Amino acid sequence: MFDIGVNLTSTQFANDRDKVVKRAKDAGVTGLLLTGTNALESQQAQSLAARRPGYCWSTAGVHPHHAGEWSAETEATLRRLAISEQVVAIGExxxxxxxxxxxxxxQAFAFSAQLELAAELSMPLFLHCRDAHERFISLLTPWLPSLPGAVVHCFTGTRDELEACLHAGLYVGITGWVCDERRGGALRELMPLIPADRLLLETDAPYLLPRDLRPRPTSRRNEPCFLPHIVQQVAGLRGEDSHALAKQCDRNARRLFRLEESVAEQGITQSF
Ligand SMILES: [Zn+2]
Structure with a gap:
């Protein structure tokens, strides 16, 4: 089971990053994709991934919240990072x-620039969309034929929006949002509609601690080691076996981000 959304650069992990990664491995998480949300954090994510080869990879991009920071220098930084072997997607x-x-x-300007960059470099995209579905699809669509793939991470939209994303060929990233019976109610009903080969799972740690996690961590900080809980919830909602779902999502992540097969997922016993 692969966690495609970990904000390991967050200051919330400043004091115990190695332990966080170790706990994820011990929990059976087979790989982590570290999210880059602006130029600086994309550099930090790349260097954190470089220290954990074969287990961590990273994205390089500018999150819509940081779109005002976009400049020619930002683009040059992302372009430089994209060459490194750890960086496997443009985004968030x-x-x-x-x-x-x-x-x-x-936001539209920075997003368009990154779509163009990903197309030019032929790299997958790690996408964020909230309350912006129509504009998002209309900016994205012209680039789809020139992109090797993309995931709309932390999907929380409607059924129509899900269908549009699937129609566009996107992978769909599901977080612990789905564990919240109140706020995630509508999303829970959509779980059976996502084709098995388009589903990806993520914690979005340190954010989005699954609401029904017991015992509840005192820090309220989410961690990649809680991914198995999300896998179980999603498997239950889809009526699937959680081990099979975990393997399927690992394969999906490795296909989209073009990573080598995990030794653990090949069935060879390996202690991390
Ligand atoms: Zn996001």
Whole structure:
């Protein structure tokens, strides 16, 4: 089971990153994709991944909240990072009209620039979309034929939005949002509609601690070691075996991000 969304650069992990990664391995998590959300954090994510070869990879991009930071220098940094073997996707990029921390126009500009960059470099995309579905799909669609693949991470949209994302050929990333019976109710009903070969799982740690996790961590900090809980919940909602689902999602992540097969997932016993 592969966690495609870990914000390991977060200051919430500043004091115990090695332990967080160790706990993830011990919990059976087979790999981590570390999220880059602006130029600096993308560099930090790359160097954190480089210290954990074969287990951690990273993305390089500018999150819509940081779209106001976009410049020629940012693009040069992402371009340089994209060459490194740890960086396997452009992103996190997209649109977030829920909070509008950057203006919608700034967001559209930075998103378009990253779509163009990913197409030019032929790299997969790690996408974020909140309350911006129509604009998101219309900016993304012209680039789809030139992109090797993309995931809309932390999907929390409607059934129509899910169908549009699937129609566009996107992979769908599901977080512990789905564990919240109140806020995640609508999302829970969509779980059986995602084809098995398009589903990816993620914690989005340190955010989105699964609401029904017991015992509840005192810190309220989410960690990649809680991914098995999300796997179980999603498997239950889909009526599937959780081990089979974990393997399937690991294969999906490795296909999209073009990683080598995991030794653990090949069935060879290996202690990390
Ligand atoms: Zn996001």
């Amino acid at each position: 990029c997209g649109l977030d009209f829920y909070r509008n921390i950057a203006s919608p126009e700034q």
